[in-house]
Amino acid sequence: MGKRWINRIAVGILWACGLMTVVALGAVILYVFVRGIGQITPEFIFTKPHGVNAEGGIGPTIVATIYVTGLSMLIVTPVAVLAAVYLAEYAVQGRLVNAIRFAADTLASVPSIVMGLFGFAFFVEAMGLGFSVLSGALALSFLMLPIVMRATEEAIRAVPKYIRWGSYGLGASKWQTVSRIVLPAALPRILTGIILAMGRAVGETAVVIFTMGQAIYMPILPTDPGRSMTVHLYTLAMEGINIEAAYGTALLLMIMVLFFNLTARWLAARNRRLQG
Amino acid sequence: MTPVPTALNAPLAELAGKPRFSVRDLDFYYGDFQALTGITIDVRENSVTAFIGPSGCGKSTFLRCLNRMNDLIPGTRIEGTITLDGADIYGPGVDPVDLRRRVGMIFQQPNPFPMSIYDNVAFGPRLHGVTKKAELDEIVEKALVRANLWKEVKDIMGRGGLTLSGGQQQRLCIARVLAVQPDVLLMDEPCSAIDPTSVQKVEDLMAELKSTVTIIIVTHNMQQAARVSDETAFFLQERQGEPAELIEFGRTAEIFTSPHDRRTEDYITGRFG
Numbered sequence: 001m002g003k004r005w006i007n008r009i010a011v012g013i014l015w016a017c018g019l020m021t022v023v024a025l026g027a028v029i030l031y032v033f034v035r036g037i038g039q040i041t042p043e044f045i046f047t048k049p050h051g052v053n054a055e056g057g058i059g060p061t062i063v064a065t066i067y068v069t070g071l072s073m074l075i076v077t078p079v080a081v082l083a084a085v086y087l088a089e090y091a092v093q094g095r096l097v098n099a100i101r102f103a104a105d106t107l108a109s110v111p112s113i114v115m116g117l118f119g120f121a122f123f124v125e126a127m128g129l130g131f132s133v134l135s136g137a138l139a140l141s142f143l144m145l146p147i148v149m150r151a152t153e154e155a156i157r158a159v160p161k162y163i164r165w166g167s168y169g170l171g172a173s174k175w176q177t178v179s180r181i182v183l184p185a186a187l188p189r190i191l192t193g194i195i196l197a198m199g200r201a202v203g204e205t206a207v208v209i210f211t212m213g214q215a216i217y218m219p220i221l222p223t224d225p226g227r228s229m230t231v232h233l234y235t236l237a238m239e240g241i242n243i244e245a246a247y248g249t250a251l252l253l254m255i256m257v258l259f260f261n262l263t264a265r266w267l268a269a270r271n272r273r274l275q276g
Numbered sequence: 277m278t279p280v281p282t283a284l285n286a287p288l289a290e291l292a293g294k295p296r297f298s299v300r301d302l303d304f305y306y307g308d309f310q311a312l313t314g315i316t317i318d319v320r321e322n323s324v325t326a327f328i329g330p331s332g333c334g335k336s337t338f339l340r341c342l343n344r345m346n347d348l349i350p351g352t353r354i355e356g357t358i359t360l361d362g363a364d365i366y367g368p369g370v371d372p373v374d375l376r377r378r379v380g381m382i383f384q385q386p387n388p389f390p391m392s393i394y395d396n397v398a399f400g401p402r403l404h405g406v407t408k409k410a411e412l413d414e415i416v417e418k419a420l421v422r423a424n425l426w427k428e429v430k431d432i433m434g435r436g437g438l439t440l441s442g443g444q445q446q447r448l449c450i451a452r453v454l455a456v457q458p459d460v461l462l463m464d465e466p467c468s469a470i471d472p473t474s475v476q477k478v479e480d481l482m483a484e485l486k487s488t489v490t491i492i493i494v495t496h497n498m499q500q501a502a503r504v505s506d507e508t509a510f511f512l513q514e515r516q517g518e519p520a521e522l523i524e525f526g527r528t529a530e531i532f533t534s535p536h537d538r539r540t541e542d543y544i545t546g547r548f549g
Contacts, residue, residue: 160387162383162385162387163387163389163390165345165348165381165383165387166383166387166388166389166449166452167389167399168345168348168376169343169345169376169380169381169382169383169453170376170377170380170399170400170403170452170453170456171373171374171375171376171377171378171400171403171404171456172373172403173373176403180399180403181389184390184391185389185390
């Protein structure tokens with residue numbers, strides 16, 4: 001076989017593999033879209049499920065999902081950002097800092113079901129928070145923490161040295177430089193990290209099933225229990241209650257995750273444009 | 277044998293103006309590596325002093341000793357003394373942050389902050405506690421006027437500093453420093469990254485500013501040193517791995533027409549560097 005043929009075959013295989021990733025994504029989206037689109041009505045989005053077959057809408061689960069994700073973001077952002085500022089700007093680079101980074105990376109790879117179990121034992125039981133949005137948000141924050149922290153750290157390191165020098169050269173202290181120059185300059189990338197982490201949290205099931213419970217309930221206070229969209233989807237499908245509503249829920253969930261991902265991409269692109 | 281810089285041979289009184297910076301026997305180290313040795317020099321007020329020499333000769337390192345910018349690099353230290361208006365800038369109780377307000381710095385790469393033109397110039401005054409809008413407006417306008425940028429930007433103050441051209445950005449950075457009213461302006465190759473028209477403007481600016489601000493400029497461009505400076509200091513690292521030293525220092529006209537040291541002559545006539 002000639003070189004030309006080998007080359008053609010190699011390119012063909014590469015092309016086919018590339019195509020497969022697109023087909024896989026397309027197939028999932030298309031299938032869920034086709035099965036779910038008929039369900040999406042204002043009633044489905046805004047009303048409560050009722051009856052033994054969970055007919056009606058999924059309103060409370062959407063509220064619970066947004067509630068727990070938002071609360072988790074509020075908990076995680078200050079901690080993660082300040083930890084990253086410490087790591088990137090203040091800590092003496094060495095063993096301790098490497099240990100903290102390693103811990104964050106490992107935390108990111110803990111299976112979420114294990115995180116859920118821990119959240120149940122620690123927040124629900126030991127701290128006595130019960131099945132609640134707060135317990136769910138705290139457990140989810142463990143999941144989001146490493147994502148936001150590493151994104152922030154990288155964003156801070158990407159701020160050019162000479163911009164910091166300009167600030168120091170004007171008689172700014174380290175904290176003034178960090179808070180007035182470095183963090184604002186790093187903000188778009190930090191936001192991107194936060195949004196990606198929120199996308200991850202919206203799609204999380206194992207953690208919230210253990211910590212927020214499964215009660216279909218419109219949560220008002222952080223101490224109220226709730227059922228996330230993912231948990232609702234799981235229950236509907238696994239117990240064969242209402243498979244059509246399950247696809248409707250799945251479609252809404254995908255739209256939300258897609259929204260987070262697209263927002264993150266848009267922010268990153270806008271940032272590249274602004275900084276030339 | 278360390279040659280004695282000629283400015284010390286010639287009586288300093290010949291040079292008008294009293295010394296602003298007095299440096300005596302300065303050694304500088306990056307960790308174990310000694311980068312500068314035995315620097316002794318007086319920089320007098322209301323003048324432009326140029327530091328020239330080949331790449332890696334320590335002139336920028338020395339410049340950063342003067343506002344303690346090197347403090348930001350871990351493992352650096354100095355021996356010897358540097359006084360500013362008679363006070364030791366490395367003495368106990370001296371806050372490098374306060375020092376850097378008095379000794380402003382302009383960098384090779386124009387480095388406006390990613391914020392509006394107005395906020396760039398107001399950044400320093402705000403740092404140091406100016407909050408009244410009217411007062412800030414006045415400081416910003418004055419600084420931009422002094423930096424010869426006011427006419428070009430007065431109607432676009434809200435626009436991002438990074439949208440200006442390279443030469444305008446550099447003058448914006450100069451305005452930003454002038455807004456905190458420094459006594460000294462350190463310029464580290466301020467013209468090497470901007471276009472020729474802007475170079476002209478920055479050079480004119482230096483001539484205007486020197487009546488109120490002492491200027492020290494590091495430059496690779498000998499014509500520039502000859503054009504803008506009153507005094508010139510020639511630095512040289514003779515062998516790789518050895519510390520750089522100050523070879524000769526004196527009036528610019530003298531350095532460029534009748535240098536005392538053969539190495540200075542070789543450098544300015546283009547035999548190396």
